[in-house]
Amino acid sequence: MKEPKKFIYIINYPTFEEELCMLEMRSIFNTEPKDKILISNIDFNPSYSTFIKSRLEILHEEEKFEDLLKKLEKDIITLEDFKLEFIKALKADVPYNERFKYLSEIGDRIIGVPDIKSPKLVLALGKHDKKWFFGIHEKNDNLWITHEKKPCSYSNSLSVRVAKSIVNIAANGNKNTKIIDPCCGVGTTIVEGLSMGYEICGTEISEKNTNNAKRNLGFFNLDPRVTHQDMHTIKESYDSSIVDIPYGLFSHITKDQQQNIIDTARRISKNMILITFEDLDYMVEKSNFKIVDRCAVTKGSFKRYILVCK
Numbered sequence: 228m229k230e231p232k233k234f235i236y237i238i239n240y241p242t243f244e245e246e247l248c249m250l251e252m253r254s255i256f257n258t259e260p261k262d263k264i265l266i267s268n269i270d271f272n273p274s275y276s277t278f279i280k281s282r283l284e285i286l287h288e289e290e291k292f293e294d295l296l297k298k299l300e301k302d303i304i305t306l307e308d309f310k311l312e313f314i315k316a317l318k319a320d321v322p323y324n325e326r327f328k329y330l331s332e333i334g335d336r337i338i339g340v341p342d343i344k345s346p347k348l349v350l351a352l353g354k355h356d357k358k359w360f361f362g363i364h365e366k367n368d369n370l371w372i373t374h375e376k377k378p379c380s381y382s383n384s385l386s387v388r389v390a391k392s393i394v395n396i397a398a399n400g401n402k403n404t405k406i407i408d409p410c411c412g413v414g415t416t417i418v419e420g421l422s423m424g425y426e427i428c429g430t431e432i433s434e435k436n437t438n439n440a441k442r443n444l445g446f447f448n449l450d451p452r453v454t455h456q457d458m459h460t461i462k463e464s465y466d467s468s469i470v471d472i473p474y475g476l477f478s479h480i481t482k483d484q485q486q487n488i489i490d491t492a493r494r495i496s497k498n499m500i501l502i503t504f505e506d507l508d509y510m511v512e513k514s515n516f517k518i519v520d521r522c523a524v525t526k527g528s529f530k531r532y533i534l535v536c537k
Contacts, residue, residue, distance in 0.1 A: 231268045232268060232270055232284060232285075233266065233267075233268055233284075233285045233288075234266070234267055234268070234269070234270065234271075234282050234283065234284055234285065235264065235265070235266050235282065235283040235285065235317070235353075235355065235360060235362075236256075236260070236264070236265040236266075236267065236271075236273065236279050236281075236282050237263065237264060237279070237280045237281045237282070237283075237314070237316045237317070238252070238260040238263045238264065238265055238278050238279060238280065239263055239278065239280050240278050243524070243525050244278075244388070244389075244524060246522035246523055246524065247389065247392050247522050247524050247533070248278045248392075249522070250392075250396060250520060250521070250522040250533065250535070251276060251278060251392045251395050251396055252265060252278070253520065254395060254396040254399050254400065254520075254535070255269065255271055255276075255395055255399060255400035256269050256271070256400075262318070263316075264317065264318075264355060269400070271400055272423075273365055273366065273367045274367050274368045274369070274370065274371075275391075275395065275400075275423045276367075276391070276392070276395060277367075277371060277387075277388045277391055277392065278392075279367055280316065280366070280367055281314075281316070281364060281365060281366040281367060282364070282365050283314060283351055283353065283360060283362045283363070283364050283365075284362045284363040284365070285360055285361075285362040286361055286362040286363065287299070287302075287360070287361045287362070288358055288359065288360050288361075289358065289359050290357065290358055290359070291359070292329065292332075292359050295333075295359045295361055296332060296333070296336060299333065299336040299337070299361070300336055303336075303338060304336075304337045304338065304339075304350075305337075305338040305339055306337060306338070306339035306348060306350075307339050307340055307342075307347070308339075308340065308341075308342040308345070308346055308347040308348070309337070309339060309341055309342065309346050309347065309348045309349070309350055310341060310342065310343055310346035310348070310349045310350070311330055311333060311334050311337070311341065311349075311350050311351070311352070312330070312349060312350075312351050312352075312364065313326040313329070313330055313351065313352050313353065314351045314352070314353035314360075314364065316353075317353040317354060317355040317360075318355075319353065319354030319355055320354075321354055329352060330352060333350075333352055333361065337350070348363065349363070349364045349365070349366075350362070350363060350364065351363075351364035370422075371387055371388075371391055371419070371422070372387075373447075374387045374418055374419065374422070374447065375387050377413075377415075377418065377443040377446060377447070378439075378442055378443060378446050379413045379439035379440075379442055379443050380413055380415075381412070381413065383529075384412055384413060384415050385415050385416065385471060385502070387415065387419065389524055389531070390415045390416045390418075390419045391419040391423075393416060393469055393500055393502065393533065394406065394416055394419050394420040394423065394425055394427065394469070395423075396500055396533075396535060397467040397468075397469050397498070397500045398420075398425055398466075398467065402424055402425060402426070403426065404425065404426065404466045404467055405426050405465045405466045405467070406420060406425060406426060406427040406428075406465060406466065406467045406468070406469065407427070407428055407429065407430070407461070407463075407465045407467075407468050407469070407495065407496065408427070408428075408429040408430075408468070408469040408470075408471075409429070409430045409458035409461060409468060409470065409488075409491070409492065409495070410430075410431065410432070410458060410470060410471060410472070410473065410488065411429030411430065411431050411436075411440055411453055412431065412436050412440065412471070413436055413439045413440050413443055414429060414431075414439070414440030414441070414443045414444055414453055415443075416429070416469050416471075417429045417440065417444060417449075417452060417453060418443055418444060418447060418449060421444070421449045421450060421452065422447065422449060427452070428452040428453070428454075429452065429453040429454075430453070430454050430455075430456040430457075430458050430461060431453060431454075431455060431456070432455075432456070432457050432458070433455075434455050437453055437454070437455040440453040441453055458488065458491055458492075458495075459487065459491050461491070461495050463495065464495060464496070464497075465495055465496040465497070466496065466497055466498065467496055467497065467498040467499065467500065468492045468495060468496035468498070468499045468500070469499075469500045469502070470488060470489065470492050470499055470500070470501050470502065471502040472485055472488055472489070472501060472502065472503050472507070473485070473488075474503070474504045474505065482510075485507065485510060486510050486513065486514070489501070489507070489510050489511060489513075489514045489516070490514045492514070492516075493514040493515060493516055497537070498535075498536060498537050499511075499516055499534075499536040500533065500534070500535060500536070501532075501533070501534040501536060502531055502532070502533055503531070503532050503534070504529060504530070504531060504532070505532075506532070507534075508534075511534060511536055516536035516537065517536065517537055518534050518535065518536050519535050519536070519537050520534075520535035521533060521534045521535060
């Protein structure tokens with residue numbers, strides 16, 4: 228029987244987003260990183276999270292380096308245009324001058340021609356928790372950074388980083404999850420969701436914002452899956468909704484209207500990710516959602532609360 232794949236994820240985050248990172252990791256992997264290292268059998272594209280810097284798909288792991296070499300001698304690897312590197316981020320106590328020696332011994336057991344500048348495949352060696360690991364190293368392509376330059380935005384909209392995390396949290400990393408953002412604004416979450424291949428769509432009550440959302444999606448050659456619609460008229464059902472609820476500082480919304488939005492999210496979705504500037508726990512509970520996880524994220528002088536509701 229073939230053993231399941233195993234991966235090492237290298238995590239990093241700014242201090243002010245630590246809570247968000249941990250919530251995202253719990254949602255995708257059902258665990259948190261330890262010392263910014265996360266080991267899991269779950270196969271998740273590192274470029275789909277702003278917090279995953281790279282991923283090693285483990286081909287071999289051994290307590291002794293000599294045993295790792297024996298594995299490579301037995302399971303011969305034949306490659307063209309590859310690169311071999313040492314993963315420093317695993318923070319093992321391997322002196323700098325010894326790393327080249329280890330890499331050289333690994334390289335001697337790979338048949339093929341390396342390409343340092345434009346490799347088709349990157350292989351890597353690392354040591355973590357007294358074990359040697361060798362495998363395929365894939366780095367975050369950081370293409371999500373280009374989404375920060377979308378044509379339309381407004382000051383209180385979610386940042387690209389936060390939006391990307393929220394979509395992952397809403398879907399638990401599962402591409403088959405059907406997601407809706409019923410107050411999608413200029414489509415920040417829709418851009419992130421579709422760019423990662425999630426099944427996501429949005430509605431927006433403002434015609435101007437709807438048009439701006441479609442413009443943003445078109446700018447990145449994404450399907451304009453946003454409709455001009457009052458969320459309370461939605462008849463379809465979804466696995467998860469993302470609700471960045473309007474707030475008094477930025478709109479003329481009343482408490483009753485906020486409650487109605489949460490109630491409608493309850494009607495149209497099994498789960499909800501609620502983003503709010505204030506404590507709305509009582510509204511969530513009144514709508515018969517249960518808060519199962521949460522975090523806080525700061526943006527300038529504002530603090531947003533993110534609630535995972537089921």
